[in-house]
Amino acid sequence: MDVALLTVGDELLAGDTENTNASWLGRQLTAAGATVTRVLTVPDDESVIADAVARYHEAFDAVVVTGGIGGTPDDVTKAGVAQAFGRSLVVPDDVRAHLEAKADAFAADNPEMVDRYDMDLDLDAWASIPAGGQALLTDESFAAGCVVEDVYVLPGIPEELKAMYATIADAFDGDRTTETIHTPAPEGALVGYVTTAREKFGVAVGSYPRKADTPGRVTVTGTDPAAVADAAEWLRERIETV
Structure with a gap:
């Protein structure tokens, strides 16, 4: 099973953040028996992400994408993946309801933080996934990851990445x-x-x-x-x- 890794983030290219996700994923995939044959880092640019995903989707058995799936303006990874497949972003009702409940629980547990900061969460952005994709949700991550055909989209925060990878790890069994x-x-x-x-x-x-x-x-x-x-x-x- 040939796998390509695509890590997304301006901060990775600038050297502000060390790309530990690529190393960690490489170890996990290799231990599972898959073969990582490409690792590419791209900026927070929807068209660049779309081009890389489209090319790697055609060339490899699976593509793992990490980073830029939150709800801030520079989080464009899921939009880029959607563009690569010629699909739109959708907001599944069950995913939005899950994140809304999570946000309500956070507010109840952290009233001082909510009072101190003007936290205006765009739940639709956090919950959105490419049409026809499968949402990935974990307790550790607020944003929804997703699977679109053989492309797996995961968070960039290492702890969240590891938790979400565990939900799809069985997909990478190989004979290497x-x-x-x-x-x-x-x-x-x-x-x-x-x-x-x-x-x-x-x-x-x-x-x-x-x-x-x-x-x-x-x-x-x-x-x-x-x-x-x-x-x-x-x-x-x-x-x-x-």
């Missing part, structure tokens, strides 16, 4: 498996072994340099668990490990 070998050897000493293992076992083999406080890594990846295991064993017999 990986074994990791830790080694103190420099990458230059591994080139021959990496090349031979790729050719001999028909698997993907990557090498990653050591850092000051951690050893280097060699990863063996493939869709045949036996071939991955054989390649990893072959490498362990030939390179120094820790």
Whole structure:
């Protein structure tokens, strides 16, 4: 299962916010057996989002989009996804009712905050999803995420992202498996072994340099668990490990 990740936000491109969502999603999807083959960050621009979603929808088995789904003027991700599919945004009655009840509960629990700030929530914006999509709702997130065909739209706030991802995690089961070998050897000493293992076992083999406080890594990846295991064993017999 080939998956593309699309992270949305001007703050990501400016470097004001670290893009931890892409790293976290990559780990989750890889552990599930899917293969992440693209990661793209785009600005809060509806047409740019629409273009990226349309292209990735055609090219990959699934697209995960994160960020910009709230109800403020710069939250245009769901509008961009709708545009990519040639659909309009709609406000399902049950989703709006859910968010209205949530807003009422928040106001009841936080009267001082409500009194202090003029909180004018556009519930229609928070509840909107592309026509024909499936809404995604969690206790952690106020805004509704959604699924449109094979495009999954999630929040940008990390805690909310993780909670909503849990509701759709089963969609990304795959047959990709990986074994990791830790080694103190420099990458230059591994080139021959990496090349031979790729050719001999028909698997993907990557090498990653050591850092000051951690050893280097060699990863063996493939869709045949036996071939991955054989390649990893072959490498362990030939390179120094820790």
